[in-house]
Amino acid sequence: MVTGRVTDASVVVGPGIWRFGWGPDDHDALAGAVAAGHVIECGTHATGGNFSGFMDLPRDARPLGFPIAELHADGSSVITKHPGTGGTVTIDTVTAQLMYEIQGPVYDNPDVRTDLRSIELSGDGRDRVRISGVTGSAPPEQLKVATNTLGGHRNQMEFVLVGLDLDAKEAWLREQMDAALADRRPAEVVWTRGPDPAADADTEEGAARRVRCVVKDPSAEVVGKAFTAAGVELALASYPGFTLTAPPGKPSPFGVYRPAYVDRNQVHERVLVDGVEIGEAS
Amino acid sequence: MSTSRVPLGTFVHARSGDKGGNANIGLWVRQDPTGSEDPERRSARIDWLLGFVTTERVRELLPETAQLSVVVHPLANLGGVNVIVEGLLGDGVAASTRFDPQAKALGEWIRSRLVDVPDELLDPTPS
Numbered sequence: 001m002v003t004g005r006v007t008d009a010s011v012v013v014g015p016g017i018w019r020f021g022w023g024p025d026d027h028d029a030l031a032g033a034v035a036a037g038h039v040i041e042c043g044t045h046a047t048g049g050n051f052s053g054f055m056d057l058p059r060d061a062r063p064l065g066f067p068i069a070e071l072h073a074d075g076s077s078v079i080t081k082h083p084g085t086g087g088t089v090t091i092d093t094v095t096a097q098l099m100y101e102i103q104g105p106v107y108d109n110p111d112v113r114t115d116l117r118s119i120e121l122s123g124d125g126r127d128r129v130r131i132s133g134v135t136g137s138a139p140p141e142q143l144k145v146a147t148n149t150l151g152g153h154r155n156q157m158e159f160v161l162v163g164l165d166l167d168a169k170e171a172w173l174r175e176q177m178d179a180a181l182a183d184r185r186p187a188e189v190v191w192t193r194g195p196d197p198a199a200d201a202d203t204e205e206g207a208a209r210r211v212r213c214v215v216k217d218p219s220a221e222v223v224g225k226a227f228t229a230a231g232v233e234l235a236l237a238s239y240p241g242f243t244l245t246a247p248p249g250k251p252s253p254f255g256v257y258r259p260a261y262v263d264r265n266q267v268h269e270r271v272l273v274d275g276v277e278i279g280e281a282s
Numbered sequence: 283m284s285t286s287r288v289p290l291g292t293f294v295h296a297r298s299g300d301k302g303g304n305a306n307i308g309l310w311v312r313q314d315p316t317g318s319e320d321p322e323r324r325s326a327r328i329d330w331l332l333g334f335v336t337t338e339r340v341r342e343l344l345p346e347t348a349q350l351s352v353v354v355h356p357l358a359n360l361g362g363v364n365v366i367v368e369g370l371l372g373d374g375v376a377a378s379t380r381f382d383p384q385a386k387a388l389g390e391w392i393r394s395r396l397v398d399v400p401d402e403l404l405d406p407t408p409s
Contacts, residue, residue: 033408050297050386051297052293052295052297052389052393053295053312053315056315088315090313090315091313092295092312092315093312095295095308095310095360095362096295096297096308097297097359098308098360099297099306099308099310099357099360099362100308101299101300101306102301102306102308102364103304103366104355104364105352105355105356105357105364116360117355117357117358117359119359119360120359120362123317128392151349151373151376151377154379161308164343167396186378190378190379192286192381212381214379216377216379225347254376255374256373256377257302257373257374257375257376257377258302258373258374259302
């Protein structure tokens with residue numbers, strides 16, 4: 001199945017509608033499919049990847065298996081994975097993905113609102129977890145639109161400060177950089193630092209504080225060489241032990257994401273097969 | 283009631299991520315992977331977690347959130363809560379200057395924070 005941009009869970013809901021003939025009012029079945037879709041949409045996130053219980057996993061070089069949702073006509077499902085693959089499917093790995101990137105107890109999808117508080121998880125054998133009891137209600141009147149605009153350009157430098165007098169080294173560095181950037185100061189200049197080393201460290205990296213300068217500006221020029229040259233030119237002219245964690249890089253453009261909403265009656269879905277329009281979406 | 287000062291993650295799992303400029307952390311009580319679990323203790327752990335994670339507590343454990351809106355949604359059926367921190371990630375991952383601009387490791391950070399847990403909820407320490 002090939003589609004344009006759709007919500008992550010819709011990649012499972014769509015086949016469910018096709019296979020089981022669900023209509024727009026089959027809220028519970030749709031909600032169950034959304035739950036199953038949400039669980040498998042991030043692949044190995046459901047089979048032990050990015051999992052805080054990783055100490056209980058078999059940890060070896062095998063790639064983690066991708067999850068499979070066995071979807072039923074009532075919208076319930078069993079989450080599993082191919083035998084012989086890495087990782088595992090447990091109530092906790094499934095819960096981890098249910099909890100991921102949600103905005104509260106109700107999860108909105110263009111076809112249904114899923115009540116996450118209704119979800120029941122149970123073991124169904126090794127690496128098999130059943131999702132059942134999911135209830136849903138009519139979808140919101142407004143559809144979510146993901147908008148992205150060009151925000152500008154960004155760049156960064158990470159300075160390494162080692163050993164004694166770290167606060168003074170950092171203060172001098174920042175004063176010099178501020179002065180060097182004064183003529184065309186980037187719209188945003190953000191300084192952050194890594195953890196402070198313990199005294200008397202027995203490795204050089206253990207004796208280091210990393211100080212990061214991130215800059216953003218509508219103009220690539222302002223955060224390009226004008227910025228990196230200012231930093232690099234301090235290499236022989238600033239605090240002792242000056243070094244960077246990376247050579248100066250080019251600026252990169254960044255986008256700003258904002259969700260927006262549109263009345264669903266403003267959106268007309270069309271399906272074309274080989275250029276011929278079929279059916280009409282309700 | 284006696285308590286011990288242990289990492290929040292001792293029996294609590296976490297998964298965190300982004301939703302635009304907001305960060306999201308799920309926290310829930312772990313299930314014993316061997317399947318041998320005292321259901322009463324699990325239930326007691328969940329009750330404790332539901333009461334423990336509040337807006338004030340999150341702001342305390344994650345000082346970076348102190349000035350932000352923090353909303354805690356209970357999800358008792360999943361054994362825990364979902365926490366939303368508004369605005370932690372600015373204008374979203376591409377624009378954010380935050381170390382960890384997608385809040386991928388926010389959950390691991392909060393699990394590492396030391397908290398006072400009633401001893402009856404903890405596994406007995408081998409003597």
